Structure formats: structure tokens, C-alpha cells
Amino acid sequence: MKIRVIIACMVLISGLAGAQDKPDALKLYRNGRDLDAIGRTEDARAMYQQSIDVCMLDLSANPKNMDAYTVRGWALIRLEKYQETVDVCLEALKISSDYRIVETLGEAYFYQGNYKDSLKNMEKYIDAAPRGERISTAYFFVGEIYRITKQMNRAEIAYSAAVYLEPSISLWWFRLGGVRESVGDKQWAIEAYQRALKLRPDYKPASEALSRLRA
Template identity: 50%
Template sequence: MRIHPALFCIVFLLVVDPVFSQTGQDSRQGSARPDALRSYRIGRDLEARDRMDEANQYYNEAAQICMDEITRNSANMDSYTVLTWTLQRQRKYSDVITWGERGLRINANDYRIVETMGEAYFYLDRFEDSLRSMQRYVNFVPQGERTSVAYFFVGEIFRLQGKFHRADIAYTTAVRLDPGSALWWYRLGSVRESAGEFSPAMEAYQRALRLNPNYREANEGLERSRRSST
């Protein structure tokens, strides 16, 4: 089952990418390394403004810089990280896995790459691999920059598998960590509604509508849940 491409953009923009220096890895690289990150960020900002053709120019530049760095120093984990981020934004999910696996052979505990691969596995419909990656990420960094996103993807997988109570737990954790996404509250409402939990579903839909009063699907879910609860 495929997910609408718009979901990718929504999710990825919800959380700013982790602070690049927080791992302390490869902090003494030459001038090319920050250029890759800069090109990636420029591309991301252009993408957010729906200027994807221009964004791809910067993404391609970032990817090439990273590959050149890896050629010079195959143990540079920062290069693998920016490269997988860049490929992810371009929806080159198979390439994310290829380069991510290569990086993890050098450092199996680089959680930045683990989480990015978890998202790529999701979009490739490799749900069990995605779950394993997201669980590893959460275990590594329970307070990490993208922990809420990891729980959201876990919720997505369980929702698509019809495991609504498990999805409820995952989405609930995601919105507890980051309560500012109308989409996430809507998803929580939808799995509660599917499980027959109509009052909790209404609460989640209402939270989604407080964040986005024009959220048609959330409003429709709220009305359905109201009718079903009577």
C-alpha cells in the first residue's frame, strides 16, 4: 500500500533536522563538509516554497559533495548522514537504504542514519524493516530530535496493518512529544474511531481542528464519531 507523496513533505517538515554537531562525529572535517549541509538546507527551504526544480539542484550538489567526501574518507559518518537526508528528500528511497547500510557498516549506532532508513523503508512498504529501525532509534535516543516522528511512523504502520490499538499508543506518544501537528491528531482520531472508541476519537479530532479549523477530514471524522456515539 502506498502513501500519498504529500504525506512525506508534511512529515519531514514537521521537525527540523537534528543539529548537525550534536553527535560530535567528524567535527574536524575540511571546508567541503559544511557546504554539503548548507546545500541540503537551501534545497529543503526551496522545497518548502514549492520550488522543487531549484531545490533538486542544491540536493544534487549536496549529494555530490558527500560522495566526494566519502571517496576521500570512507569513515566520515557526517557525509553518510547528509547524503541519506538528501536522497530522502528526493524520494530516492532505495538509494537511502544502499548508502545507509554502507554507513552503518562503519558505525552501526549512528542513530541519524537509522531513523532516516526507517522512513525510507516505510515508503518502500518494507514495514517490518521500518519498525525495527524506528524501535532502534527510539531505544538509542528516547528524547531525540525525531523521536516523535519515529512514533508517528510506527503509528502509520500499525494503522495500515489494522492494528488500531497499537496505532493509538504510537500516535498518542507522538502527539505527547509534539502536540503541534493537526495531521497527527487526525490520525489518532481516525484509529480511535476505527476501534469504536468514539469519545476519545472526538477529542483527537477536536484537537486537530483547533490547530487547523479548515481540516475537512477532521471535521467529517468528528461528525461521524458524534453520530456513532449517540
């Protein structure tokens, strides 16, 4: 009896050790994102590829693993493999209408210049996950689409939502300043440009915009 207990414990410990040694796709993806942030682009790309490789292993074990599909899509976006991202997302959505996949698909379509389908998916994500992890990013992409398609009032609303939800990104404030300036809202444009500069004092386009408006 004691021998059986000892063997069972050894098997359990071995299994736990194996689980701990298994690479974590999400952790690898986040490591890549951190490397990107400090300019180590090639190291970041290698990390994203490792993340994808782990996701593929996870999917071979469980073809309905939506977490693996999600992280794989995020990593593919970072590697600028947009058509592959679209294909992966469409494959995943046949299994489940996972809102994370919907948002990733919207991003991939955006980078392909397919603004119609990008907007459709971003709005679907916003409706399905108003408190989702990437809700602020979704609003930013909606703002980008409306800005590019010259619908400035709608772009201003979307950018405003983005900076309200995530006020620490200078580019987003700069974009908001730009659309406010384009519709003649000078004072509020100045405020947005100032917020961009407060976050990033060396942001030359924002300082140039302020000089232009104050001239």
C-alpha cells in the same frame, strides 16, 4: 622572522576563507526542506541534489564521515530514491552503528512497503536515542506501520507518543483521531480531530470526521 610570521598568517587566513567558502551539506538540505514547505518543489529538489553532491565530496575526503552519510540519506529520502537510500545506509552501518542512519533506513524501508524491517529499525532507533532529534518522527512511523497492518491499539499508543513529543503537526493528530475512532473511542477521537483543525483550520478530512462523529 617577521616575514615567516606574515606568511604563516596569510596561510591561516587563506585556509579559514576556504573553509568558509565550502558549501555546507546540512545547510543545503535544510534550505531544500524550507523550499519544500512553501511549495517550491523543483527548487527544493535541486537543493537536495546539491547537498548530496557536497556529501559525496566529503566522503571522498573521509570515507568514514558519518555526518555526510546521514545528510546524504536524508536528502535521498526527500528525492524519493528509496533503494539508493537503503544501499547508502547499509554501507554506512558497516562503518558505524549510527542511530541517525538506523532511523533513515527505517524510513526508506517504510516507503518501500517493507514494514517488518522498517519497524525493526524504528524500534532500534527509539531504544538507542530516546531523546534523539527524530524521536517523534520515529514514533509516527511506528504508528503508521501498526495502522496499516490493522493493529490499532498499538498504533494509538505510538501516535500518542508522537504528538506528545511534537504537538504541532496536524496530520499526526488526524491519524491519532482515526485510530481512536476505529477502536470506538469516540470522545478522544473528537479531541484529536479538533487538535488537527486548530493547527490547520482548512483540514477538510478532519472537519469531515468531526461532522461524522457528531451526527
